Amino acid sequence: MQIARAAADKGLRCIAFTDHYLTRKTKSLQPYQLNAYLDEIETVRTRWKDRLKVLTALEIDLLDLELTGRCLPGDEFLSKLDFLLFEYVSDIPLAGIPLAHLLSLLQDIPCPAGLAHTDLPIMFPHRSADELLEIFRQHRIFIELNEAYHRPGDALPFYRHAGDLFLKTRNRSVYFSAGTDLHNRLDLLGAREAVAFLEKLDLKSRILPVAQWTDPDVQQEKYNYRQTGSR
């Protein structure tokens, strides 16, 4: 509730809750807590419905996920989510599950997926920007810009190194979200800076779910995603 209030006060129109699910790196949701998590977000959604669009999601740690996908929530729960965020895809230093493997897991996942705080130029050195963006478009993977992650010894967040890549999305249906790693802070400023960065690149209309509301193609895709869901 506090986070929703802070978001509304900062003038954001949409927020998504993306709590960690089954990760070892921090306190995270366990399978038995998923229904309570959905209920809690529903309460927030109802309370703020006039000022804020509230989305339900989870962040999945690809370092902890089994290659079989066995540590994902069950299908019944996945169909109730607006999206899943995956962190550490193809993360070379940390040995995250490679993108190619994630793509095969996504075939069985009914909700859209995003890549959380990924240093795209570093993590995919062997793929051209065109190749990478084509994969994202085909598999409906969106890109999260997150203020909290930096290269060692660098003050800029990862996304600031990916401007050229982002510009190449102009003629493709590839979408973005702006993220903050709240964990213990109630600081939503990062999301605003990421939004401003996309605005400068003239890509603000590609931020979900603004894009979902205005782009008929995406609305259709959203319908496809949601047809098995409850909302």
Ligand SMILES: [Zn+2]
């Ligand atoms: Zn994360």
